[in-house]
Amino acid sequence: MELKIYKDKNEVAQQFSDYFAELVKGKSNFHVALSGGSTPKIVFDVLASDYGDKIDWREIHFYWGDERCVAPTDDDSNYKMTLEHLFSKIEIPETNIHRILGENDPISEAMRYANLLEINLDRVEGTPQFDLVILGMGDDGHTASIFPHEIELWNAKDHCVVATHPDSGQKRVSINGEVINKAKEVAFLVTGSGKAEKVTAILEKGESYETYPASLVNPNSGKLIWFLDEDAASGLN
Numbered sequence: 573m574e575l576k577i578y579k580d581k582n583e584v585a586q587q588f589s590d591y592f593a594e595l596v597k598g599k600s601n602f603h604v605a606l607s608g609g610s611t612p613k614i615v616f617d618v619l620a621s622d623y624g625d626k627i628d629w630r631e632i633h634f635y636w637g638d639e640r641c642v643a644p645t646d647d648d649s650n651y652k653m654t655l656e657h658l659f660s661k662i663e664i665p666e667t668n669i670h671r672i673l674g675e676n677d678p679i680s681e682a683m684r685y686a687n688l689l690e691i692n693l694d695r696v697e698g699t700p701q702f703d704l705v706i707l708g709m710g711d712d713g714h715t716a717s718i719f720p721h722e723i724e725l726w727n728a729k730d731h732c733v734v735a736t737h738p739d740s741g742q743k744r745v746s747i748n749g750e751v752i753n754k755a756k757e758v759a760f761l762v763t764g765s766g767k768a769e770k771v772t773a774i775l776e777k778g779e780s781y782e783t784y785p786a787s788l789v790n791p792n793s794g795k796l797i798w799f800l801d802e803d804a805a806s807g808l809n
C-alpha cells in the first residue's frame with residue numbers, strides 16, 4: 573500500500589493525472605473502472621486539459637465502479653459528470669465507454685453489467701479483472717456503492733450488486749468486493765476534512781474500522797494507492 577498526501581485537491585488532481593498517464597503509456601486495451609461523486613470532477617478536468625492530446629484514448633475502455641439508478645441526463649448521474657468533465661473534452665470512441673444504464677431496472681442492469689464485465693475483461697479465478705479501479709470514499713466509510721449498512725454486499729457472489737443509499741434510499745448498481753480486490757491496481761481518490769475520521773480509522777485500524785467498507789479494499793496484487801489531500805490526512809499520526 574502506498575500513501576500519497578498532497579497539499580490540496582488541485583495537487584491531488586495533478587498528481588493523479590500524471591500517475592494515470594504514466595500507467596496507461598504504451599498499453600493497449602486498458603480497462604479502468606471510474607469512481608463517481610464529486611471528487612473526480614477536478615481530476616477529470618486536469619486529465620482532459622493536461623493529457624487530452626497526449627493519451628491514446630482509443631486504447632482505454634471506461635467503466636464505472638458504481639452508478640446511481642437515474643437517467644444519464646440526471647445531475648446525479650456519474651456518467652453525466654464524467655461526460656461533462658472528461659469525455660466531452662477528449663477524442664474517445666463511443667465504443668470505449670461502457671456505462672451502467674442507470675435508467676434501467678436495477679436488478680436486471682446489475683446482471684447485464686456483470687455479464688458485460690465477464691465478456692470484456694480477462695478473468696482471474698472467474699472474476700473479471702480491471703487494469704485499474706479508481707475508488708472514492710464517503711464520509712461514512714463507504715466505497716463504490718457498498719455502504720456500511722449493507723456491508724455484506726461486499727462478499728456477494730454476483731460481480732455486480734444492487735445497493736441502497738442509506739439516507740436517500742436511492743438505488744445504486746455497484747461492483748462487489750471481489751471485483752475490486754482482483755484488480756491489477758486500485759487507487760483511492762479521497763479529499764476534504766469530512767473524510768479525515770474514516771481515513772484515520774481505516775489506515776490506523778482504529779475503533780470499528782472493519783465496519784467501513786473502504787477498509788476491505790485490499791487488492792490481491794498488493795497495488796493499492798491512496799491519493800489524499802492534507803485535509804483528508806489531517807488525523808493521521
Ligand code: 6PG
Nearest residue numbers: 608609610611708709710715716
Ligand atoms: C458515488 C461514488 C461513491 C463516491 C463517494 C465519495 O457514486 O457516489 O462512486 O463511492 O466515491 O460517495 O463521494 P464524493 O467524492 O462526492 O465525496
